[in-house]
Amino acid sequence: MARRKKTPQLATGAQMVHVETADGAGRLGGGWLLVHGLPLVTPAIGCVVFAILIVLAHAKWGGDPVWTPLLSILFLAIGALVTFFAHLSAGPRVLLRILMVVTGSLATVSLVLGLVVGMGPIWPAYTLCSLIVWVLWVIWRGTKYAGAAPGAADGAGSPLLDAIKAAKVQFHNPTVDERGVVRAKVVTQDGGTLDGARALMPALAAHAQAVPGGTNLAADATRAGVGELEMPTRDNLAIPGGIPWPGVDATLFGALPTEPFALGEYQTDLCLVRLLGNYDEDPDAEDVAHIKIGGVTGAGKSVCARLVLGSLSIRRRLNIIGIDVSKELQTYGPVAAALTWVITDLSEARRVMKRLRKVITGRTSHLAGEGLDRWAPRSSLNLLLIWVEESSDFAALGADYEHLLGKARSAGIMVVSSLQRITYKAMSTDARANHTAGICFGVDSADDAEYVLPAPALAAIGRENLPTWGVSRRGYSYVAGMGVPPKRWSSMQRVYNPTAQQLMDTVDAGAPFRDPMDAVTAELFGELFTQRTYYTGPVWGTRTTDPAPKPALAGPASTASAPTTVPAMRSAAPQMNQESDMDEQAAEETALEREAMQEALQDSRREHLGEDARPEDLADVDPNTVISGVIVSTNDDEDDQDGDGEEAEQPAKPEMSTEEAQRVWDMALDTWYREGRTTVRTADMYELLQQVGRARRFLYRQTDRWTELECISARPDADGWDLIASPLENAGRR
Numbered sequence: 001m002a003r004r005k006k007t008p009q010l011a012t013g014a015q016m017v018h019v020e021t022a023d024g025a026g027r028l029g030g031g032w033l034l035v036h037g038l039p040l041v042t043p044a045i046g047c048v049v050f051a052i053l054i055v056l057a058h059a060k061w062g063g064d065p066v067w068t069p070l071l072s073i074l075f076l077a078i079g080a081l082v083t084f085f086a087h088l089s090a091g092p093r094v095l096l097r098i099l100m101v102v103t104g105s106l107a108t109v110s111l112v113l114g115l116v117v118g119m120g121p122i123w124p125a126y127t128l129c130s131l132i133v134w135v136l137w138v139i140w141r142g143t144k145y146a147g148a149a150p151g152a153a154d155g156a157g158s159p160l161l162d163a164i165k166a167a168k169v170q171f172h173n174p175t176v177d178e179r180g181v182v183r184a185k186v187v188t189q190d191g192g193t194l195d196g197a198r199a200l201m202p203a204l205a206a207h208a209q210a211v212p213g214g215t216n217l218a219a220d221a222t223r224a225g226v227g228e229l230e231m232p233t234r235d236n237l238a239i240p241g242g243i244p245w246p247g248v249d250a251t252l253f254g255a256l257p258t259e260p261f262a263l264g265e266y267q268t269d270l271c272l273v274r275l276l277g278n279y280d281e282d283p284d285a286e287d288v289a290h291i292k293i294g295g296v297t298g299a300g301k302s303v304c305a306r307l308v309l310g311s312l313s314i315r316r317r318l319n320i321i322g323i324d325v326s327k328e329l330q331t332y333g334p335v336a337a338a339l340t341w342v343i344t345d346l347s348e349a350r351r352v353m354k355r356l357r358k359v360i361t362g363r364t365s366h367l368a369g370e371g372l373d374r375w376a377p378r379s380s381l382n383l384l385l386i387w388v389e390e391s392s393d394f395a396a397l398g399a400d401y402e403h404l405l406g407k408a409r410s411a412g413i414m415v416v417s418s419l420q421r422i423t424y425k426a427m428s429t430d431a432r433a434n435h436t437a438g439i440c441f442g443v444d445s446a447d448d449a450e451y452v453l454p455a456p457a458l459a460a461i462g463r464e465n466l467p468t469w470g471v472s473r474r475g476y477s478y479v480a481g482m483g484v485p486p487k488r489w490s491s492m493q494r495v496y497n498p499t500a501q502q503l504m505d506t507v508d509a510g511a512p513f514r515d516p517m518d519a520v521t522a523e524l525f526g527e528l529f530t531q532r533t534y535y536t537g538p539v540w541g542t543r544t545t546d547p548a549p550k551p552a553l554a555g556p557a558s559t560a561s562a563p564t565t566v567p568a569m570r571s572a573a574p575q576m577n578q579e580s581d582m583d584e585q586a587a588e589e590t591a592l593e594r595e596a597m598q599e600a601l602q603d604s605r606r607e608h609l610g611e612d613a614r615p616e617d618l619a620d621v622d623p624n625t626v627i628s629g630v631i632v633s634t635n636d637d638e639d640d641q642d643g644d645g646e647e648a649e650q651p652a653k654p655e656m657s658t659e660e661a662q663r664v665w666d667m668a669l670d671t672w673y674r675e676g677r678t679t680v681r682t683a684d685m686y687e688l689l690q691q692v693g694r695a696r697r698f699l700y701r702q703t704d705r706w707t708e709l710e711c712i713s714a715r716p717d718a719d720g721w722d723l724i725a726s727p728l729e730n731a732g733r734r
Helices: 032-061 067-089 094-117 119-145 159-167 194-198 201-208 301-312 329-338 346-369 394-407 429-433 446-450 455-461 500-510 519-525 577-612 658-674 682-692 696-708 727-731
Strands: 169-176 181-188 216-219 226-232 261-266 270-273 291-294 318-323 341-343 383-388 413-419 437-440 476-480 492-497 712-714 721-723
Touching: 032 067, 032 094, 032 119, 067 094, 094 119, 159 169, 169 194, 181 194, 194 216, 201 226, 216 455, 261 301, 291 301, 301 318, 301 329, 301 383, 301 413, 301 492, 301 500, 318 329, 318 346, 329 341, 329 500, 341 346, 346 394, 346 413, 346 519, 346 712, 346 721, 394 413, 394 429, 455 476, 658 682, 658 696, 658 721, 658 727, 682 696, 696 712
Parallel strands: 291 413, 291 437, 318 341, 318 383, 383 413
Antiparallel strands: 169 181, 181 226, 216 226, 261 270, 261 492, 437 476, 476 492, 712 721
């Protein structure tokens, strides 16, 4: 693939940054003789050239009765006028005014006398005056370079130079490379800090016409007060359509997830990232760190997601769960076959989050049994990456998502959260704090960037350089964490822009190297994993309408493992379209019947209570009224047989024992779970309650027991519960 050419010269209009070096001996762009020596000899050269002009003028017009007096008057007028304007141009600089007046006067007198009498009679006086003028110029230049006070020398100095001196910072050994990047070593003087030097960066960048946001002053990790300045004077990343992706490195096929890969390019070199370090090789290697990805729509988040997932599709010892309940396969499409599990349904996402509590506990215990306090390649578990993409429902996942972020790292589980604005409305403060790495694309305000990047990165970048360019610079971003050295956190980079075909080809090529889910994690997920949605071929631009049937379960204690042969697509859709239509029709009929029954009960209660009826007496006449997720029974007289206002503990129908009733309920829930149902409605519970002939306290006890077994979870946004697991499966594991 063709790449852009690198030209050795600076772009048109690019300027060097002129800053003082440590010894004050030179500046960027020019040798000492050219900058300092030439002005000292210029007056002497001028005097010699002026003498030659006088000799030529006398030989041409001297002694002529007409031209000699006319030219004398003309030279006097011109000399006086030039001297006057030179005096005005010197302004408040006293020494320069004196120098201009003396030089102009002597030059005018010498020219007129030489025209009339020639150089012979006046050469001694001319030589003496030339020496006087030369000395005065040398004195003026000397006082200027010695830093004479304004008013005594050249008045007000360079504002940028004055700011550098005030910040007490020096720039050493400045250089410019073939890409137009200025580099210099930065050293603070007594009383100066690197923070003061960073405050100069906007002025330096403006003076050099540098790339906006590209200036970087990275601190030395081993020495305080020392850093390195990097300032691009042209944008090497400004390529229409983005930077083409060169593809994955051939040496990374089958590599561990600890190996780095290229995410994009800085102005100077590649941006290499990795998920975590290799703990087996280096005990101080980076541990699992959750990642936040933020930026407005169109800034490049989806491109980054596909690029990272495509780069990881050739790795072993890694499993990826992709969650996107907003855009489904719009982001994951080209790389869907590389994901072990694809979740696009919010209800399924909630059930997975509930089950992850159990998965985290089980994986942590397993790692402890292997003698590991964190995930390492020698573990029998695979690294688990959960990528939550473009979800506006972080808040709906609530405490389960926070628990995942807080506990997952010790279990070898990494979470990537991608969102347009990661504010407190979408993600709690604790959840954001648990993301210690970040990639920030273009945002609308500096506050949005502060939600994404960690504090050290924000301090190094500076608030004035935060990526508030929105969508105008697609793909440009800052990367902190992910194995990027801290000195690079304030360097702007641009992610590669891969094509869909590149990604699909890479995913296909990586299929032989990708490992299935490890048996421990698969068993902890249970039937949720067995009934998952996953793909084994390209899905970008294709649509599948009829999902494949689910496999039959071996029994309550069945162990789920990653399949070795699978169809092109397997889906865990709970119902067919026909079944959905029938359910909707039945729900409508049931709703009408309940409404009629409620009106009949209300009329009956009013007839019996008469004027003594109170609002609370009529509040519980609906047999399906939900109070905190629990149905209220209508068998009030049977539950309160002693008339003391309290519910009786004895069952309404004693023919069935408590153990038998519990067995009926467990088998019913198990049947629903095996059928692929994902939710349990309040009406379903009521029907079971009538079937076993029990009081509503039995319902309380069963829902509490199922919640403890992690079989169901109350739905915060709708009536009923999420069905997570079978009680027959989980009861034997506790």
